[in-house]
Amino acid sequence: MTRAQTARPASALYLGVDAGNSKTAALVSTASGEVVGAGRSGCGDIYGAATPEAAVSEALVAVRAALAQAGADIRAVGSAAFRLAGVDWPEDQSYWDMALTRHYPAALTSRSILNDGYAAIRCGDPRGIGISVTGGTSGAIAARGPDGELWDMGWWGQYPMGATGLANEAFRAIFLSELGLRPPTALTEALLAHFGKPTVAALNHWLTRRQGRAPGRERNSCARVVAAVAAAGDPAAVEIVRAQGHHLAQYAGVAARRTGLAQAGGPVSVVLSGSVLMAEGSPVADALFAELPAHVPGAVLHRGSLPPVAGALLDALAEGGVTLADPVVADAVLEKVTGSLPPREFLAT
Known part of the structure; x- marks a missing residue:
């Protein structure tokens, strides 16, 4: 992971991104787990896109669309989890870290970057x-x-x-x-x-x-x-x-x-x-x-x-201080996330 994770106020927004070869999806939620914004774009794999820069651009398209639907600015995001195909070696993680810093120098200071394989883990066990x-x-x-x-x-x-x-x-x-x-x-x-x-x-x-x-x-x-x-x-x-x-x-x-x-x-x-x-x-x-x-x-x-991007969102919530290890909290958050996801067709491949 990159960047330190710190607890955020309940008013902060949380961002989960799941980038693959067929599509990139982004969700924005409140601390309760209510999804207030969703975005979708193309290939976000730095190995699979025409260029690494093109993969970054696609990921940011999905992020901007999710934030626009939420009516929010990137600075409102208190914690973000990027789960990205092609983050296979330390230099891949560093590439994304530098790219995000370049595009958002004063935002997303609490973020994690991992391979997209990790996105779905919390869809089974919220811990x-x-x-x-x-x-x-x-x-x-x-x-x-x-x-x-x-x-x-x-x-x-x-x-x-x-x-x-x-x-x-x-x-x-x-x-x-x-x-x-x-x-x-x-x-x-x-x-x-x-x-x-x-x-x-x-x-x-x-x-x-x-x-x-x-x-x-x-x-x-x-x-x-x-x-x-x-x-x-x-x-x-x-x-x-x-x-x-x-x-x-x-x-x-x-x-x-x-x-x-x-x-x-x-x-x-x-x-x-x-x-x-x-x-x-x-x-x-x-x-x-x-x-x-x-x-x-x-x-x-x-x-x-749940779709993997929902798991990435749950990572962002947990890393931002929402105690998903508590079964009562986890159940309430999962209910909110599940009930506010975009239509299934939006995330279909």
Whole structure:
């Protein structure tokens, strides 16, 4: 984390930001947890945007929109939590810290900056203890232990996860099948239809050619198709989703061990988020559920209770002096946050 956190008066506002590749969302609330402003913008990942500066700009667009809806100035924010995809190394955190100081030299003096994987943890346990498993554009896993120890997967992830992983593995399966190196798969017909390509060769060309190749978001748009083909029982697609569920569970186990959650015994809050895991009937989520007990004994699953940006807002409240460790306070704040969130469509990917 960066910057010292100090208790703020009840009149202060609190800011939570969750920045990913598909979108950036920001919420502003009062100390009670009532959301009074929301903003949304594009890619806030300094690794995924056209430039790091572009990622910062998108995050600030969401912040300004949330503050405008709240009818407030940035100086009214007493505590802010930025949960940002691409904050994987200390220099990434420093980059954002300098950028925020440059844009807001006299504001946001009480703020924290962490990987976006941490955003959802308080959506399961308001104390902020537990594991977050995100399957969105890519995979993100983060944990906070009972003594405050932090760990996130970052660039330790060595397997394709999230929508990007599903898409890339599906392309691999149909290209190898086309060459006779793997059995035929229903993924071939399904992906050709999805992308409107006449042949596998045409699809390969579109994905890899030097000019005019498929943009990343369009490539990844087939993730839902891969999941549907797996749900229908195609062996190649089933293997892809099972492997992803297995790898997510493995890394959740690493997170539990690295933060002391595994050693503490008892129940471990595990929050799921992201479009791949939150889709209705998600076979990746089913695969994760099947694997998780072997890697995180005592796992208690939380799925879809609150969006990750609400968890970032809860971080801002807790870091700003709201005692979410008190169950009575936590229940009251959660009720306020839940009842004042923007419509589900506003945060949908």
